Amino acid sequence: MLSPQYTKEKQYKVLVAKLGIDGHDRGAKVIARALRDFGFDVIYTGIRQTPEQIISAALQEDVDVIGISILSGSHIYHMKKLMEGLRSLGADDIPVVIGGTIPIIDVEELRRIGIREVFLPGESLRRIADVVRELAKEKREKESYRG
């Protein structure tokens, strides 16, 4: 590192993906666009992704946060697979958040399997961006090799 004394504003990178058999992507696109406007680099991987595809993309892109959108109702099943996959690759330090049509009674279970934040219908875009930024910041601070 040649100029450590000059720290610019951090550019955080977020992955936005639709997990499982779920083609309803309007919400995910609204989130992707909002995060872009809040200054993030957003990787959008599109609809009907498997946990393996999402994990590969997250590792190749070295993202700071993974954001999943699910409107299919099978969030618990799919998120368990995703979290197991991340853990098996030693990548469970990447924070994962989820948003979509999720019943409030499922929030606790999602939290229990390691999801850092669950955004329910009606959440404000600004709060989503704030939470994502905080999680990204926290992750970067734990890393020794990235400014």
Next chain:
Amino acid sequence: MPSFSQLNLEELLNRASSGNLRAMGKVLSLLENPYEIPKNLLESLAKRSGNSQVIGITGIPGSGKSTLISRLITSLRRNGHKVAIVAIDPSSPISKGALLGDRLRMQEHATDPGVFIRSVSSKGLKGGLSLAALTMIEAFDAFGYDKIIIETVGVGQSEVDIMKAAHTIIVVTMPGAGDDIQALKAGVMEIGDIYVLNKEDKEESRKTYEYLLFALEKGDIGLSDSSWRPRLLKTSAIMGKGIDDLAISINDHYDHIKKTGRFFEKVISRRTLMMKLLAEQLLIENVEKIYDGMQDKLNAVARNADKIFIASIEIAKRVCSEIDNLDVN
């Protein structure tokens, strides 16, 4: 598995070289911000690079580059190549954010261990964009990806820089993208080794093909490599047509530059370009830093309309002394 955040550089590189996705992703992140690159990283990568064919793909937005690349990956993989893609998209000059959407068209390859896709935003940095692409080429080359595809939009200056680093340049266009005069405008139709008319299933494709043929009929004047005649191909990425011909042309060009010696010349010229851009970036970053620190003084100078030129020289001088103090050993 131990946490990646605690690895030292050597351990990280070892894991990356053995094909670990996360380690490779991290090494690429280290290369993205020029002056946060750890010492010796570029050297250790470059010592093992210099074997891969770098393929630059450029063209107007919406011409189907990403879809074409996705199809091309399939074709290259069938022939046993390992393929890396650096997909560059613009950042917003206002929010500094970016929506990196090229990957979306290539996600079918996400779990293929022989394919690595990395998206890069331009971040509004002059030169920074091409620099990130250049440093990433060294990394992918060192990690054994023998075909490296760089995807950019348009033909701005930084894109031309990136193209200088590529062994093989592919310019993608589409039907209705302009008439014969558009095609004759300087720049676009001069840099390509291979021209692709994509979306050939669309109306107007025959007319556009004729325009392009006309624009390319210019003899050998001005060509950087006059022993290679640029080719014009028709494809339909969405229908999967013409893709194998494109892969064949890419390989023909590879054989050609291997024979003429241009292959290694390009490796040398992309590394010298990298050094030039690193030097520029060092200057730019220090100008910003000094400028930020002198705001009060500069505001006063601006208010009094006095010694404006001298103030600019003072910025430059302070930058030089800042750089003088860098520890380069």
